[in-house]
Amino acid sequence: xxxxxxxxxxxxxxxxxxxxxxxxxxxxxxxxxxxxxxxxxxxxxxxxxxxxxxxxxxxxxxxxxxxxxxxxxxxxxxxxxxxxxxxxxxxxxxxxxxxxxxxxxxxxxxxxxxxxxxxx
Numbered sequence: 001x002x003x004x005x006x007x008x009x010x011x012x013x014x015x016x017x018x019x020x021x022x023x024x025x026x027x028x029x030x031x032x033x034x035x036x037x038x039x040x041x042x043x044x045x046x047x048x049x050x051x052x053x054x055x056x057x058x059x060x061x062x063x064x065x066x067x068x069x070x071x072x073x074x075x076x077x078x079x080x081x082x083x084x085x086x087x088x089x090x091x092x093x094x095x096x097x098x099x100x101x102x103x104x105x106x107x108x109x110x111x112x113x114x115x116x117x118x119x120x
Contacts, residue, residue, distance in 0.1 A: 015048035036105035040098040047094035
């Protein structure tokens with residue numbers, strides 16, 4: 001991501017898309033476990049909120065803590081790179097867990113139908 005704002009928009013967009021898909025299934029498919037789907041949506045929303053909140057962390061050292069401006073810039077860049085890699089990893093892991101929970105809520109006949117459709 002180029003900056004925090006774009007990262008936050010990306011995370012929110014991805015979370016909204018996942019929640020909308022889950023809500024469609026919740027409303028249209030019969031015999032789904034609605035409690036599991038509700039928990040999966042909640043997990044996605046929590047992951048989005050955590051990622052956006054964690055993106056607001058700032059580099060806590062000033063220029064005076066380093067030998068020169070180049071050392072400060074290098075340390076700051078490394079800090080933000082590592083921070084956003086960790087936030088993305090945590091977000092994707094939470095999203096994967098929510099999708100697994102969502103998939104477990106689907107009845108077997110729907111899963112079979114989805115596999116057949118994907119194979120075509």
